[in-house]
Amino acid sequence: MRTYAYETVDVFTEERFGGNQLAVFTDARGLSTSEMQSLAAEMNYSETTFVLPPDDPANTARVRIFTRVHEMPFAGHPNVGTAFVLARHGRDRDGVLRFEEIAGLVEVKVAMNAGGEVSGATIAAPQPLSTGIELPAGAIAACTGLTPADIVVTNHRPVRASVGVHFVLAEVTGEALSRATPDLSHFRAVRDAAPELEGRFSLFVYARDGAKIRARMFAPIGGTWEDPATGSASATVAALLLSLDGGDSAAFTLTQGVEMGRPSLLHLTARRGEDGIRATVGGSCVPVFRGEALL
Template identity: 90%
Template sequence: MRTYAFETVDVFTQTRFGGNQLAVFTDARGLSDAEMQSLAAEMNYSETTFVLPPDDPADTARVRIFTRSHEMPFAGHPNVGTAFVLARHGRDRDGLLRFEEIAGLVEVKVARDASGEVTGATIAAPQPLSTGIELPAEAIAAAAGLAPADVVVANHKPVRASVGVHFVLAEVTAEALGRATPDLSHFRVVRNAHPGLEGRFSLFVYARDGANIRARMFAPIGGTWEDPATGSASATVAALLLSLDGGDHAAFTLTQGVEMGRPSLLQLTAQRSADGIRATVGGSCVPVFQGEALL
């Protein structure tokens, strides 16, 4: 029998049982792709990570990220949480880690308190902002269980965008955000009606008040009815808002997970660079469980 150690953490929170849950298998050597996928399904978190030796010895690790149903090229809270776990094991170099992922290299800065204890991390998204198809407000409203008037289109139409993994971003009114309820049948209708979604449809709805953002994320087709903290989507929103507002740099505070009873706090930045608009996302983490998987 083979044993594989794992740790779980709550990400984007300073309070245990808040934020977004993550399981980290700290040494995944010997696991097949199918076993990783099965373990992620068994953990039943929105994502589970598997740490492997890097291809380039200058990097910290190769990190693979699995949802309950498929592998992700990049994701926010899995990187923050994995960095937190590995830094607590002394795997960082002067407070920095570098993760090789499908979407590219993810650079991470570790956060510590005055005593030197690891408290969280900030990651740089691996790709600059890219935008794709726009979607009808009526279709997005139906998928989110809202009325078309609840979707705000004055700043941008619902749009597919990415800084490493794709989401549909839609601004909604502050009042509508709390009553949004995903409708699986309409999610499937939108996915099937728009080939530009490439068969996947994750919806990030947000309401903005200056530099403060409240958000929710629904991906029921992929098995995540609602996500308490979505770092990759949050970073994408930060980059998109900078592209719309103008300027060279912006910082935002985003709250998510309130409606789920798992409040999460994400710190975001976006900045213009030579290759486009780049974004970061960071926050605190709390350790929860340690254990072993038996295979």
């Protein structure tokens, strides 16, 4: 029998049982892809990570990220949480970790509290902002149980965008945000009608008040009815807003998970660079469980 150690953390929160849950298998050598997928399904969190030796010894690790049903090229809270766990094991180099992932190299900076303990991390998304197809406001409204009038299109129409993994981003009114409820049949209909979505449809809806953002994320097709904190989508929103607002850089705070009883706080930045708009996302983490999987 083989044993694999794992740790769980709550990400983007300073309070245990808030934020987004993550399981981290700290040494996944010997696990097959199918075994990783099965373990992620068994953990039943929105994502689970598996840490492997890097291909390039200059980097910290190769990190594979799985949802309950498929592997992800990049994701926000898994990187922040994995960095938190590995830094607590002393695997950072001068407060920095570098993760090899499908979407590219992810650099993570460790945060310390006043007592000198690891308290969280900030990641740089591996790709500049890219945007794709726009979707009708009426279709997004149907997916969320809202009306077309609840979807704000004065700044941008619902759009597929990415800084490493794709989301459909839609602005809604502040009042509508709390009423949103995913409708699986409409999610499937939108996915099937838009081949540009490549069979995956994760929807990030947000309401903005200046530099403060409230958000919710629904991905029922992928097994996540609602996500309490979605770092990669939040970073994408920050990059998109900078592209719309103009300027060289911007900073935002984003709250998510309130309606789920798992409030999360994410700190976002976006800046213009030679290759486009780049974004970061960071926050605090809290350790929860340690255990072993038996295979």
